[in-house]
Amino acid sequence: MKCAFKILLLASFVIGTVQAELHPSDDRKSKGPDSPKFLDAVGRLTVYNALTKKVNYCGATLVGFTSDRKSRIVVTSDHCIQGNKKSWKTTTKSGKIIDRKIVKVLDSDSLSDYAILLLDDHVEPSDVAPLIIDYEGGDSVDRMIGRGGEAVVAGYSADKELGQGGKVLTYDDSIESIGSCDDEEKCPVGGSTRGATTYSGASGGAAIVTFESPKANVNKGIQHYFVGPIKGGLSDHFVSSNGVRGSDNTIFTFHERFWNPLFDHLVEYNGAVEGIE
Numbered sequence: 001m002k003c004a005f006k007i008l009l010l011a012s013f014v015i016g017t018v019q020a021e022l023h024p025s026d027d028r029k030s031k032g033p034d035s036p037k038f039l040d041a042v043g044r045l046t047v048y049n050a051l052t053k054k055v056n057y058c059g060a061t062l063v064g065f066t067s068d069r070k071s072r073i074v075v076t077s078d079h080c081i082q083g084n085k086k087s088w089k090t091t092t093k094s095g096k097i098i099d100r101k102i103v104k105v106l107d108s109d110s111l112s113d114y115a116i117l118l119l120d121d122h123v124e125p126s127d128v129a130p131l132i133i134d135y136e137g138g139d140s141v142d143r144m145i146g147r148g149g150e151a152v153v154a155g156y157s158a159d160k161e162l163g164q165g166g167k168v169l170t171y172d173d174s175i176e177s178i179g180s181c182d183d184e185e186k187c188p189v190g191g192s193t194r195g196a197t198t199y200s201g202a203s204g205g206a207a208i209v210t211f212e213s214p215k216a217n218v219n220k221g222i223q224h225y226f227v228g229p230i231k232g233g234l235s236d237h238f239v240s241s242n243g244v245r246g247s248d249n250t251i252f253t254f255h256e257r258f259w260n261p262l263f264d265h266l267v268e269y270n271g272a273v274e275g276i277e
Contacts, residue, residue: 023238025248026197031169038224040128042154042206043090047083059155059205064130065273070122071130072269076204078108078115106265112257131226137215142179144209151178153196155205159240166201191252199246205230207252218275228252
């Protein structure tokens with residue numbers, strides 16, 4: 001009886017300790033059946049390095065000119081792609097698994113920390129609707145938010161408490177602010193947030209703004225815009241119980257830094273769309 005009581009007491013202590021590790025400002029959610037469907041576009045990137053024999057994981061987002069056309073293009077962070085074999089995988093809201101090989105790095109930049117990757121086959125919009133880039137309006141993130149846009153940051157954070165070591169997509173839709181940042185030291189890739197929580201492992205995930213562009217003729221109505229890949233684990237504002245660093249001021253690469261080369265690749269592999277130039 002005493003032994004059983006000690007085991008129960010120890011278990012309660014461990015559970016309490018793990019729960020205590022969840023930072024008070026961390027209001028992320030784990031992707032599930034009730035999560036927004038547009039999060040299906042934020043897949044998990046697996047990169048195998050034959051030299052080191054290590055496997056690394058990041059996020060990568062399916063993108064396109066419109067959400068109703070198939071796509072072969074995903075965008076991630078440059079520091080995520082160092083390896084020989086790469087693949088992209090997402091599980092849809094309905095439970096369907098979409099798995100693709102990465103066959104080519106189309107473009108990348110280490111300074112701005114982005115990479116544009118080509119999948120071995122298209123992903124049908126009936127399975128996963130790509131997030132779109134605001135080529136019609138050309139709006140900055142600041143203007144999107146100023147026009148009533150709502151932001152979400154989603155990635156495969158490797159914390160133990162919610163991210164399960166990077167196995168599940170977690171997202172934060174309770175963001176205080178998101179926009180540009182001129183401080184090169186604090187946000188070297190252009191975009192910053194306040195109140196958006198991520199941990200190491202979330203890099204390559206997505207900063208997303210949902211809004212209705214007044215300039216759109218093709219993508220009319222409320223759309224989900226990809227505004228850049230996030231960069232996780234840059235600071236140690238708090239630490240998960242497994243030692244992974246986290247922050248509630250996630251930074252991301254502004255889409256303006258790569259939308260010109262991305263446009264050309266979308267035309268080449270997905271096809272041009274009349275009215276989007």
